[in-house]
Amino acid sequence: MPIKESAPQLNTPADTTTEDAVDSDLPGQVHRTLAEHLESRLAECTELDGGFAAAAREVSRFVLGGGKRIRPTFAWWGWRAAGGAPEGPAAEAMLRAASALELIQACALVHDDLIDESDTRRGRPTVHREFARAHHRERWAGGAAQFGMSAAVLLGDLALAWADDMLHCAGLQPEQLARGLRPWRAMRTEMLAGQYLDVFSQVRGDETPEAALRVAELKSASYTVARPLQLGAEIAGADAAVLAALESFGHDIGVAFQLRDDLLGVFGDPAVTGKPAGDDLREGKRTLLVAEALRVARERGDEERAAELRAVLGDPDVSPERIDSAREVLVRLGAQQAVEDRIAQLTAAAHRTLREADLAEPAATRLAELAEAVTDRTH
Known part of the structure; x- marks a missing residue:
């Protein structure tokens, strides 16, 4: 074995x-x-x-x-x-x-x-x-x-x-388990829904930013941050205000976490990420990074760069040179910076939620630190 x-x-x-x-x-x-x-x-x-x-x-x-x-x-x-x-x-x-x-x-x-x-x-x-x-x-x-x-x-x-x-x-305790099962059950279904929509968007060739964000919300944000936070809070017997604050914070940081993953999947160092460079492009993933590039290309009428990017998507045998060219396209069309800006906006919104929420310490401070750690990383 x-x-x-x-x-x-x-x-x-x-x-x-x-x-x-x-x-x-x-x-x-x-x-x-x-x-x-x-x-x-x-x-x-x-x-x-x-x-x-x-x-x-x-x-x-x-x-x-x-x-x-x-x-x-x-x-x-x-x-x-x-x-x-x-x-x-x-x-x-x-x-x-x-x-x-x-x-x-x-x-x-x-x-x-x-x-x-x-x-x-x-x-x-x-x-x-x-x-x-x-x-x-x-x-x-x-x-x-x-x-x-x-x-x-x-x-x-x-x-x-x-x-x-x-x-x-x-x-x-039985009442704790009953409360915890609410986010647990939702998390499992949302995770599988996001995984299916990820595959579905690839076979349909759905290139819209809206579709990419929906996958990010379900496939990663839900089961990475939002539902785990709710799981712990529900087991502790949190009130409605705390649950609402954690839901908002968890959604924003969860999506930002996935968007950082998308950037690392294309621009990350394989020695750090443990995955080959440009793997997301080879797999044909319609991430927000790709969707933003294609949206800008359509608005500019830049079919040459759009075609260059589409030719790489889903090609398992694409050469490192063409991966490098696709990266350059993503940068030139402003997609890399657009995703960085979205990450910054989501992280800022999550910090505002924490400042306005009535959360026990040291949790409020640690959550603020975690928000930075998971959205500003190299692996």
Whole structure:
């Protein structure tokens, strides 16, 4: 099987969280919580079948092997913004609920890489490529690509199932779980809707900025920032005013986060992003960056540059030289600057929301810092 290693062993003790441990080292605490959960799930898989357990370890490796833990971080600070405690049994339950978001993220990324036929993720082969290589290496029967695709679909589904299990077994009180399920259920549907619309816009050739923004709202803004914030706030029992403020802040920062991703997908450094340069262009993604360039080209009657850009979109074999030319087109048509301006506007609006909201400290300050961190980044 592709993955030989087991989930990494952590030296962090698994006792009750402290304010310093969670508020100051949230990624580390999320990692610890996920490692504990995944260890128990892999033990269950081993009892079922050794071959399946070996495959399931890929989910553990994928989840524990990287990622910025953005979604659990926003969920935790949604909890704290609504007055949730920084320590104690309630905080431990919230930490487990927030950590479950990383398993939803794993599902989304594994399936997204398969849909986009991506070769790498975080500087490593994508899951479907890894299993295809294993098939080829072991000289198994049938097609390697088909096996890799099948494994990725099933392991992505497994991550989603484990996410639901982790939320329901987090130790929340019944009324907390009932409130938390509202954004949780909406988030899952919105994520899949955004993924479908992303694919749909590509096959239809929808080049409008409106379509690109709708995909950004559903595919990324919802499940990256807005719904995680609401999850934490709902579990804490937030009032309507706090929920409204977090919804507005989460939407603006979530869209800005995706727009930054769009820029990095074209202009980012592969050594930092872990993905080939210009991958979004090869995959034919109609992002706001592309939509803005084509809109300006239409207004100017610049069919030459529009044709040059369209010729690159969706061409998996496009040369690095043509990618460079497409980047130049995006810059010359002002699309890169237009997206940068939109990110700045959304971030400013989110900061205004925070200033006007009545959120508990230190959550208000930390959310302001997070807004900058996720929208002004290089990976």
